[in-house]
Amino acid sequence: MNSTSPLPVVLAITGASGSAYAVRLMQVLLQQENPVHLIISDAAREVARRELNSDFPANDAAPEIWLDFLNQVLLTGRASGWGFATNHISESCRLFVHTQKNYSAGIASGSFLTRGMVICPCSMGTLSSIACGASTNLIQRAADVHLKERRTLVLVPRETPLGLIALQNMTTLTTAGATIMPAAPGLYHQPTTLADIVDFVVARICDHLKIPHSLMNRWGTDD
Ligand SMILES: Cc1cc2nc3c(=O)[nH]c(=O)nc-3n(C[C@H](O)[C@H](O)[C@H](O)COP(=O)(O)O)c2cc1C
Numbered sequence: 001m002n003s004t005s006p007l008p009v010v011l012a013i014t015g016a017s018g019s020a021y022a023v024r025l026m027q028v029l030l031q032q033e034n035p036v037h038l039i040i041s042d043a044a045r046e047v048a049r050r051e052l053n054s055d056f057p058a059n060d061a062a063p064e065i066w067l068d069f070l071n072q073v074l075l076t077g078r079a080s081g082w083g084f085a086t087n088h089i090s091e092s093c094r095l096f097v098h099t100q101k102n103y104s105a106g107i108a109s110g111s112f113l114t115r116g117m118v119i120c121p122c123s124m125g126t127l128s129s130i131a132c133g134a135s136t137n138l139i140q141r142a143a144d145v146h147l148k149e150r151r152t153l154v155l156v157p158r159e160t161p162l163g164l165i166a167l168q169n170m171t172t173l174t175t176a177g178a179t180i181m182p183a184a185p186g187l188y189h190q191p192t193t194l195a196d197i198v199d200f201v202v203a204r205i206c207d208h209l210k211i212p213h214s215l216m217n218r219w220g221t222d223d
Contacts, residue, residue, distance in 0.1 A: 015043020
């Protein structure tokens with residue numbers, strides 16, 4: 001990485017509902033030439049199969065298979081009527097996929113610089129493991145690193161209602177420096193498609209990573 005390259009974003013996808021948020025976020029990050037370090041939990045793969053009727057490519061799949069997946073998955077199959085427009089991600093995009101147990105990956109160390117980390121969607125299981133510092137897989141370890149290095153860490157949980165344990169874990173994480181950003185899309189931007197609703201959540205995540213976007217109109221800017 002030379003000194004002018006953007007710092008990479010770490011994106012972890014876990015087994016909460018909302019695979020489309022993760023795919024859309026990956027599209028936006030890669031389209032803007034942000035390097036992405038990706039980790040997908042086994043449960044996230046199961047959820048994506050059910051929600052998108054599609055499998056994430058294997059961790060070691062060729063770059064063209066990943067590109068094809070990212071360009072097609074929100075336009076075909078279950079998501080074909082959701083209102084997403086055609087995307088084009090350049091072949092020169094930088095996507096690095098890690099297995100859950102690869103503790104030798106750079107992102108397992110604080111000396112590896114990043115722009116921040118997002119866990120989207122974030123299961124209650126992963127959230128609780130991070131809150132207690134378990135670090136039992138690379139997702140939890142990388143999140144722990146972001147907290148100790150005082151870097152941006154955004155968790156996008158999807159659960160309702162929230163029990164006391166989840167609420168306490170969220171308080172612990174917020175106190176430790178993380179941002180809890182529930183996948184709770186607003187309706188004030190008058191969405192007409194599921195794509196509008198997905199983009200609302202992705203837009204708020206990008207804002208916290210300081211990634212420019214035009215995914216939705218900002219409140220107060222159309223007067
Ligand atoms: C279809 C499906 C939907 C799920 N939705 C959620 C959810 O919205 N929130 C959640 O916390 N867990 C949800 N789960 C349960 C998690 O996948 C499960 O707790 C898993 O152990 C999480 O593992 P991970 O954190 O390693 O991804 C769901 C599971 C399935 C199969």
